[in-house]
Amino acid sequence: MDLIPAILIVLGTVFFGVPLIYYLYLWRISSKPWKLMINEKSAPSVTIIIPARNEEKTIRLKLTNVSRVMYPKEKMQVIVVDDASTDATVQEASKFAKDHPDLYLEILSERARKGKSAALNFALKHAKHDINIVSDADTFWSSDILVQALPFLSDPSVGAVCGRQILLDSKKSLLTQTEKIYLDFMSEIVKLGESKIHSTILYNGLFGAYKRKFLDGFNTKTDDSGTALDVVQKGARTIYVPTARCYEAPPFTWKGKIRTKLRRANQQIGIYIRCFELLMKRRLSLPLRIAIPEIFIFLINPIIFPLLVAVTMLFLAFHLSYLLYVAFSLLLVLVISPKLRMFFIEALQDNFLLLVALSSYMLGRKFSFWETLDESRSMLGEDVLREKNLV
Numbered sequence: 001m002d003l004i005p006a007i008l009i010v011l012g013t014v015f016f017g018v019p020l021i022y023y024l025y026l027w028r029i030s031s032k033p034w035k036l037m038i039n040e041k042s043a044p045s046v047t048i049i050i051p052a053r054n055e056e057k058t059i060r061l062k063l064t065n066v067s068r069v070m071y072p073k074e075k076m077q078v079i080v081v082d083d084a085s086t087d088a089t090v091q092e093a094s095k096f097a098k099d100h101p102d103l104y105l106e107i108l109s110e111r112a113r114k115g116k117s118a119a120l121n122f123a124l125k126h127a128k129h130d131i132n133i134v135s136d137a138d139t140f141w142s143s144d145i146l147v148q149a150l151p152f153l154s155d156p157s158v159g160a161v162c163g164r165q166i167l168l169d170s171k172k173s174l175l176t177q178t179e180k181i182y183l184d185f186m187s188e189i190v191k192l193g194e195s196k197i198h199s200t201i202l203y204n205g206l207f208g209a210y211k212r213k214f215l216d217g218f219n220t221k222t223d224d225s226g227t228a229l230d231v232v233q234k235g236a237r238t239i240y241v242p243t244a245r246c247y248e249a250p251p252f253t254w255k256g257k258i259r260t261k262l263r264r265a266n267q268q269i270g271i272y273i274r275c276f277e278l279l280m281k282r283r284l285s286l287p288l289r290i291a292i293p294e295i296f297i298f299l300i301n302p303i304i305f306p307l308l309v310a311v312t313m314l315f316l317a318f319h320l321s322y323l324l325y326v327a328f329s330l331l332l333v334l335v336i337s338p339k340l341r342m343f344f345i346e347a348l349q350d351n352f353l354l355l356v357a358l359s360s361y362m363l364g365r366k367f368s369f370w371e372t373l374d375e376s377r378s379m380l381g382e383d384v385l386r387e388k389n390l391v
Contacts, residue, residue, distance in 0.1 A: 004315050011308045015301055022293035026193025034196065039154035045075040046146065046209070047127035048135065051119045052080055055137040056087040058380050062137045063096045064391045067103050071146045078105045080137075081123035084113040116205075117227075120218040130212045134224070135246075136205035138380060140168075140390040142245040149209055149244035159214035159236025160228060162191075162200075163207035163244030168379060168388065173252040178342040182350070185343070187242065195239035198287045201228040201271065203238070204264075206246035211236070222270045229271060233278075233285050247388060249379035258353065265350075265357035266365075272298040273361070302354040 048066060052059055059080065066078060080093045090109055097105040106126060110119055120134060131153065135141065142148075145163060152161050164187050170180035186202065194200035203224040210227070214236045219226030228238040251257045272295045278284035284291055385391040 008311045015304045027189050030193040036155040038151050040151050042151045042154040044131050045129040046131040047077040047129045048133045049079045049123045051116050052137040053083040054085045054087045055089045059092050065140045070143050079123045080107045081119045082109045083119040117218045117220040133209045139206040140247045145244045149241045159231040160210045160238040162203045163246045166247050167250045176250050178346040181342050182346045191240035199238040203228040222267045225271045265353045269357050269361045302358045305351045
C-alpha cells in the first residue's frame with residue numbers, strides 16, 4: 001500500500017498546485033497598471049440590447065434602470081427583444097415606451113422561442129450604432145456604468161468590455177455569502193489579472209459592450225463567454241472593468257443555485273473544449289499563459305477531483321490514525337476562518353458541478369435556452385432596487 005500515499009501526493013499536488021500558482025500569478029498581475037490608451041472623455045453612441053423571456057414583472061424595472069443611466073439620451077438606442085414570451089412582457093415594455101418618449105426604445109418579438117443568443121442576433125440586425133451592449137432583463141446597472149466602461153473601448157486593441165458582478169443581497173443565505181466570496185475572487189483577481197495580461201473570456205449577461213467590427217454575431221452555443229472568445233479570435237482584447245458595476249439577484253436555495261451554476265458550468269466546459277481544439281490546431285489567439293491554466297482548471301481538474309477523493313478515502317481507510325488528525329485540522333481551520341470555510345464550500349461545490357457539467361457535455365446534453373428563476377425574481381422588488389439607487 002506504499003503506492004497509495006505517492007498517488008495521493010501526486011494528485012493533490014497537481015489538483016491544488018496548478019490553480020494556486022496561476023491565481024498567485026494573476027494576483028500579482030492584477031495590481032499592475034493598465035497598459036491601454038484610455039480616453040476618459042470618450043462617449044460613443046451605443047445600442048443597448050435587452051433579451052427577455054417572460055419578464056412581465058421585471059421589464060419595467062429594468063427599463064427604468066437603463067433610463068437613469070448618466071449618458072446622453074440622444075446617443076442611446078435601446079432594443080427589447082422578446083423571445084416568444086407567454087406573459088405580458090411585450091405589453092409592459094410598450095407601456096414604458098409610451099410613458100418615456102425621451103428614450104429611443106424599440107421592441108422586437110420572436111414568434112418562436114429560439115434562445116437568448118438567437119434573440120440577440122435578431123436584435124443586432126436592427127442596431128444602429130457601432131457599440132452594442134447586452135444586458136439581461138433581470139440585471140441592473142449603476143448609473144455611471146457607461147461613463148466607467150466605454151472609455152476602455154477607446155483603445156484600438158480592445159474589442160469588448162464587461163463589468164463587475166455584484167449580488168443585490170449577499171447576506172440572504174449561506175449560499176449567497178459563499179457566492180459573494182467566489183465572485184469577489186473571480187472578479188478582482190482572475191478577471192482583472194487576465195485582462196491586464198490580455199483578455200478574459202469569463203463574460204456573463206449582466207453587461208457586455210462590444211465593438212461591432214469585431215462582432216459578426218452572438219455565439220449561439222456558449223452565449224456570452226463564447227462571444228468574448230469570438231472577439232479574441234478576431235484579434236481584439238476582451239477585458240473586465242472593475243468600476244463598471246452591475247447587480248443581480250442570486251438564487252438562495254441549493255436547488256436554484258445548482259440549476260444556475262450547472263448551466264454556466266456546461267457553457268464554460270464548451271468554451272474551453274473549443275479553446276483546446278483551437279490550441280491543437282495552433283489557431284488560438286488567447287495567450288497560452290491564460291488558456292492553458294484555464295483549460296486545465298475547467299477540463300482536467302474535474303476529472304482529477306473524484307480520483308483525489310477516492311484515493312484520499314482509500315488512504316484514510318488504511319491509515320485510521322490519520323483520520324482524526326485530518327478531521328480535526330480541517331475543522332479547526334474552517335472554524336477559525338469563516339471566509340476560508342465559505343471558500344472551501346464553494347470550491348468543493350464548483351468542482352462537483354464541473355464534473356457533472358463535463359459528463360453532461362460529453363453525453364451531448366447541452367443547455368440552449370435560459371429560464372427565469374422564480375426565487376431570484378422574488379428579490380427584485382422596487383424597494384430593494386431603490387435602496388441601491390438603481391431605480
